[in-house]
Amino acid sequence: MNLTLSTREVGGRTVIAVGGEIDVYTAPKLRDTITELVAAGTYHLVVDMQAVEFLDSTGLGVLVGGLKKVRAHDGSLELVCNADRLLKIFKITGLAKVFVIHDTPEGALA
Numbered sequence: 001m002n003l004t005l006s007t008r009e010v011g012g013r014t015v016i017a018v019g020g021e022i023d024v025y026t027a028p029k030l031r032d033t034i035t036e037l038v039a040a041g042t043y044h045l046v047v048d049m050q051a052v053e054f055l056d057s058t059g060l061g062v063l064v065g066g067l068k069k070v071r072a073h074d075g076s077l078e079l080v081c082n083a084d085r086l087l088k089i090f091k092i093t094g095l096a097k098v099f100v101i102h103d104t105p106e107g108a109l110a
Helices: 027-039 057-071 084-093 105-109
Strands: 003-010 013-022 044-055 076-080
Touching: 003 027, 013 027, 013 057, 013 105, 027 057, 044 057, 044 084, 044 105, 057 076, 076 105
Parallel strands: 013 044, 044 076
Antiparallel strands: 003 013
C-alpha cells in the first residue's frame, strides 16, 4: 500500500492530509514533507490521519521527530485521528499525552 500526502493552508496552519500506511517504507516520505515545511518557515502543522489505515513504530517516530522540529521554533504539531485502532497505539505508547489529538480537522483548526 502506498502513502498519499497533500498539504493545504488553513488559517495560518498547514494541514498535511495523510492516507494509506505509515510504515518503515513510507514514513520517510512523511518525514521529508514535515522537514521541508519546517525549513520553509512553517511551524504550525496539523497531521490529518483520518485516511491512515496502518501506523507502525517508524511512523510514530516520524511524528515525534516532527513535533520536536516544530517545537524548536515554538510551533505546534497536532493530530486528527478518530480511528480506535490508531488511538490505541497512541495510548499504549504514552504518546496520547504528548500529542494534541482531535476527532475532526475542524476541531484541530478551531
